[in-house]
Every structure is written in structure tokens, then in C-alpha cells.
Amino acid sequence: MRTAALRATVVALALVTTTVAAPQVTAKTNSVPAITDSLAKAISLELTGKATRDTLARIATVDATDPAELATTASLTRSVAQANADLLVAKGLPAGSARLARIRLGHDSMARSLREGAEPVVAAAPNDDNAREFTGYFPGGKPLTLSTGTIPTRPVVFAEVDVTTAVRLGTEMIQRQTGKPVVTEAGGYRATQVTSIRFGNVQEPWFKGDAEIFAITGGFDHNGDVRADTLTLPYLDDENTTYYPNQIVLHWNRYKYSAADIVFMEDDGDTNYLNLAKALVAALAYILDSGVYVPLVNAILDAMPGSWWTDDPDFVDACYTITRDTNATLTCAGGNGTVGVRPFWVNER
Template structure:
């Protein structure tokens, strides 16, 4: 969804913002080198290699008209769970289940997360074209937004190269990760790991430590009135984005803490959304400041690697009695490939406070928030 050029500039921009934020505090943590050892994400192309192999196999199966009819029926109301489609090709269902297990492993998710593979027509009108007899191609949705061409397969399982910037005249069926389901499972895994390692999710902290205070007096929060991410002319085959934010600050116990905020409405670049969403809840923080790192699951995010890297970076930070920005520590912890080859990092914002108001541009220059203070009334 977001261009690699912007992501490659993110660290430099983030460091510049950190210098500006130095007036707030000087970081008191042993800053890790960004390119140094860190829990590795899934090898580049792991998810894509799985879905691409399955796309090739499915394309060959569609030579059977019965398989095409099954796909058309399954996708009548939109994207379909691939494992639920009754494909009669010998061994294909077993291959799909094995592929799903590999995708779960590549994303650091447990088997209990269930099926993550789905089928989707690249554009809504393509299913109707296939129903009228047009022979569809099958492709895997890429995880890299900088691509110039897409590999699809015909019914002979032969490669067909498609222009990533131009919608093809033939219908294209996509094999991809259901990033909505993956994100829900990934955030659940991350919250559990954050709590287990002592970097407590602030949502849980609020429930456990501030109920008495908020019931009596209420608290201040930061509300997102509008948000927009830059338009990068994403390819025609990309679906909706799955955006979430890491909101980091110092908890009431003085330890770094992270709140995971899902932003399911942020589907497309170049579009302004007005969610009126509460992003930062200051009832759970020791200081009147917090930072935000926005991320995206574009199919390849390894949640286990991500949370392990973040925990490792934050656990070495010591509260010096004054607020220190946490964005740089989080960015340093994220594997380098996620800034260059993968579209996982979106943007970051430093030192939001209860007084934050108006337009806040991201440090990487990839988006902005319009925010306002919001007082949460007691019950």
C-alpha cells in the first residue's frame, strides 16, 4: 500500500523528529542498531511463494468446468475462504491446507488462527465476466507494492505476465491472505506476548488499574477527527489495507507500555477518513505524552517476530523521571526488510499530549492526523 521510497526514508525522518523531541527528554535506553541482530521476520517472499504456488495449481484445476463453477458459486457474495471451496482436483484440497499451515507459520501465528487463505476477484466485475464464459487467469496477490508486473497463470498452468499498472482485459482470480483475519489473530498474539513479558497492553492496564479513578473523575484522551495517507498509485490488484497503530508511553508503574489500536476503516491511500476514534487514553500513562507507530499487514507481517523485537527494545528502557520518546526504539527494533521490501511500516508520530490539536504530520511524511482533546466522562 505504501511506497518503498517512503519507507526507506522513514528512519531518517524519524531520527530528525527524535532530535526535535529531544527538548522533551533524552532517551535513556541502550539504542540497538537497526541492522543488528533481531528476531527475524519471515524470509522475504515466504508468504508470496506459498500463495503463488497455490495459484499455479488452482489455475490448472480450472481447466475442469466443474472447478470453475465451484469458484464462481463460492465468490458470489465476495471473497471466499479457499479451504471451504469444494475443488475436486486430486490432492488440491490437501495442498491448500498444507499451504495454509505454511502461511500461518510465516506470519508467526498458531494453528488455532484457522484458515487465512482466500479467493478474490481482482475487480468486482471480473466474476461476471468469468460467469459469461471468459477464461480467468489466477495470480497471487503480491506483498510488494513497488512491483511493475504480476505473474498470473492460465489453465495450462503457464505463466502470463500482467502490467501492474493496467487492469487486464481478462478476469483475474487472486489467491491471497485474508489480512483482516490475520490482523485480528496477530494483535491477539501480540497482546498476550506483551502482557507475558511485562510490556503490558495499556487497554488491559486501564481496566486493571484506573477503573476507580475514571469512575470518579473521568480522563483525557486524544481523538482522531480525520486521517489521510498519501496516494502512491497502488496496483489494480491490491485489496483494502489492514492498518493498526502501536501507541507507546510509560505506564503508571513507570515501565514502557504499548496499546494496540486497530483502524479497520483505513482502507485506501489518498482518501480522507473521519473516524472520531480515540487513539490515546492518558488514564493509563504516567506522563502526559505518548507516541504512535502506524503499521500495515499487507499479507506478510510476522507478528511473532514483530512483538519479540518490540519487547526486546522496550525492556531496556529505564524511566528517568521525565518523558522520553519511544518511537525510535520501536523503529530500530523492526527488521530492516520491513522498510525496504515489505509494506509493513507506514508512519510515526512523536509526543502526542492531552493538549494535542489540529493537523499532525507523520515523521515519514506519509500521512497526517487531525486530532483534538477529548474528555471521557465518568459513568
């Protein structure tokens, strides 16, 4: 999440733009936390049955699993289907585009006790990284308060969103809203490739599982209009770990100037991509090309509704003014990210 110091660093960097009110997420009762909590309770109600308990012990791992595999009753099948439909609405994604509901064992240390018959607790993964406690449900639906400070010895199964799929679909939606035509060069085009990337903090405590990082790039297109592009970084799961993806992140045939910015975000599960796309379009539409390149990080950050900074999407870091010829290892503005980049030629064939 953005600290005051990090926000001050970002604000101190020059940008002239117009503040635009961004749309707010409204449906509290249909929020991701409410939907996953409802699913967790529905699962717990079915765990009084031996068949469902045995199935849970067999399929629950730290890797997310479709709860449809657990739906051994008609009632739970309906609950899972309803959760999937509601999650797509909450995430601002098209109806029927994916099954987003998932269940996951809280920690691999819980697997043995679950297989040996220990009574599990089912809970929605806390949406706030700084939460001190969360509510789980015993088989039969009786609530239990658990602390986030330590990993429980009791097996905890989390109901959550398949954020990997949501990020992919969501960034595609943003791209459709904000992307614009490109200018091609003979034989190919110039790009920038990430050779290494590392973050000191990816904003994910133990109860959240792996991070789901995505990036928004900003620059001016050939007509002098601001364009925002998106990309996913599905490999970037852990903090203080260096990855070597050789991923292309900037396509210079899309930009008028030989400079662009990258903002790295982490989706905790509650991001509404439709609202994010609309907010970006509204904020960036009012930035005019003055004949020289200006950083666009602030405009991208200001497009986020203020309430989203409480937890999702988490601001991870931002790298300003990466040029077409940059060949270096860069420390991003907040000091959290280190990114190695180099020029790359993309052949036409």
C-alpha cells in the same frame, strides 16, 4: 515504504535508546508468497474441470472469498487446508486460530468476462509494491507473466492472505507480549479520540486490494517502563480519503506522562506477528525512564528487522508527542498522514 528523506526526518527527531538486534524471518520456502503461489497453482490445476470453473465464475469478486468454496475436489480441499495451516505458521499466529487463505478477483472490471466464460489466470498477489510483473497460471498450471503496470483485461484471480483477520489476531498477540497493567481513575479515565484521519499514500497498488492499517502506540507506564499498545484501523482502506471514526487511540490511564507516540503501519500480508512482538519487547526493554518523556517512534521503527522495510509491514507515518490535552488536526512527521484528535473522557459505566 520508507524513503531516505522520510527516514532522515524520523532520525532527526530526538531519541536516546539502545540498538537491539531483532529476530529475522527465516523460512523462505514457507513464506507467505511461496504459500500463496503454491495455492494459486493448485487452484489453476483444478480449473480444467467445468464444475470448478463454474464455481469460480460464481464466487469470485473483488471482495475476498474463502477458497474452500472453490474446493470441488478432494485434491484442492487438501491444498486449501495445507495453505491455511502454513499461513498461520508464516504469520506467527497460533495453529487453528483462523482460516487465512483467500481468493479475490483482481479488479471489478474483470467480473463480466469471467462470468461470460473468459479463461482466468490464478496468481499470488505480488508481495512487492514496486514489482513490475508477476506470474499467474492458466487452467492446467501453465505459467504466464503479467505486468503490474496496467490492469489486465483477462480475469485474474489472486490467492492471498485474509489480512484483516491476521492484523486483528496479530495485534492481539503483540498486545499480550507488550501490554502491562493500567491504573484506573474514579469514575473513568482520560483518553484521546481520533475524530478524522487521512493518508496521502497507503502503499497499496491495484493488485494488492484494500490497505490494512494498524497502529503501535508507545509511552512510559506508571512504573517508568516502556509499553507498546496496538490497535487496528479496519475502515482505513483508501488513500486521499478522509475517515471520521471517533476511535479511541490513547488510553491515558496506561501512561505515566501525558504524552505518547503513534506509528502507523500497513500489513501487506507477510508480517510475522510473533517475531514483531518479540522484537518490540527486546528493543523497548532497554529504554530507561530518565524522568522526562522522550519520543519512542525510533525505538518502535528500529525494532523492525531491516528486511521488512522492503515491503512489509509498510511504514505509513508517525505522529510524535500527542499529549493528553491535544485538541487539533495534526500533520504526522512524514507529511503523509493528517490526524484530528481531541481529549475524551471514558466513563466507568
